[in-house]
Amino acid sequence: MATTKLGVLISGRGSNMQAIVRACRAGRVPGEVALVVSNKASAPGLAWAAENGIPTCVLPHRDYASRKEHDAAVVSALRRAGVEWVCLAGYMRLLSPSFLAAFEQRVLNIHPSLLPAFPGLDAQRQAWEYGVRISGCTVHFVDRELDHGPIVVQRSVRVEDGDTADSLAARILSQEHEAYPDALHLLLTQPWRIENRRVVVLAGWQH
Ligand code: GRF
Numbered sequence: 741m742a743t744t745k746l747g748v749l750i751s752g753r754g755s756n757m758q759a760i761v762r763a764c765r766a767g768r769v770p771g772e773v774a775l776v777v778s779n780k781a782s783a784p785g786l787a788w789a790a791e792n793g794i795p796t797c798v799l800p801h802r803d804y805a806s807r808k809e810h811d812a813a814v815v816s817a818l819r820r821a822g823v824e825w826v827c828l829a830g831y832m833r834l835l836s837p838s839f840l841a842a843f844e845q846r847v848l849n850i851h852p853s854l855l856p857a858f859p860g861l862d863a864q865r866q867a868w869e870y871g872v873r874i875s876g877c878t879v880h881f882v883d884r885e886l887d888h889g890p891i892v893v894q895r896s897v898r899v900e901d902g903d904t905a906d907s908l909a910a911r912i913l914s915q916e917h918e919a920y921p922d923a924l925h926l927l928l929t930q931p932w933r934i935e936n937r938r939v940v941v942l943a944g945w946q947h
Contacts, residue, residue: 747823754785763921
């Protein structure tokens with residue numbers, strides 16, 4: 741199977757990036773992480789990527805006059821690396837319409853709640869404070885609205901009586917590390933299209 745070049749955008753820890761790299765290297769995802777981009781030089785995930793032989797690139801957003809200019813620089817770096825799909829993994833920036841147009845229907849994000857519940861920052865704490873009994877994570881296409889595009893994969897996590905926001909977040913995170921590879925596997929191994937916000941697989945693939 742052909743290998744798809746992935747670009748992963750991070751701003752911090754990069755554990756989802758690591759999960760994607762491992763899934764590619766294990767053959768679970770027919771892809772290869774061709775570039776990790778961070779808008780923060782201090783992102784711990786950068787060191788891990790470099791130690792693991794993955795090209796990295798730091799493009800601090802403060803070096804650019806506008807979101808559009810920063811995004812143009814990120815798109816150029818991704819293009820130079822031959823990237824076909826973009827995975828946001830803890831990337832703490834909204835993308836401009838021009839970025840989305842450059843990778844139309846090829847930008848994914850992971851969010852630590854069952855969207856459309858609890859979009860935005862600190863979703864695990866939002867869910868815990870609200871008192872839901874089930875939360876989880878969502879891998880979705882990125883569109884112009886925050887945490888909003890068509891859903892590819894969701895995984896649920898039960899909220900236990902003794903949970904804190906942090907313990908819940910930790911269990912959600914381990915599901916994130918399964919969900920992102922699952923979503924990439926689905927999208928890269930089967931023909932699909934988006935119909936009424938649904939990712940419809942055309943060749944009988946079973947979840
Ligand atoms: C994850 O919880 C992800 O869902 C959210 O940001 C966090 C990033 O964690 N978008 P990591 O950098 O992948 O470890």
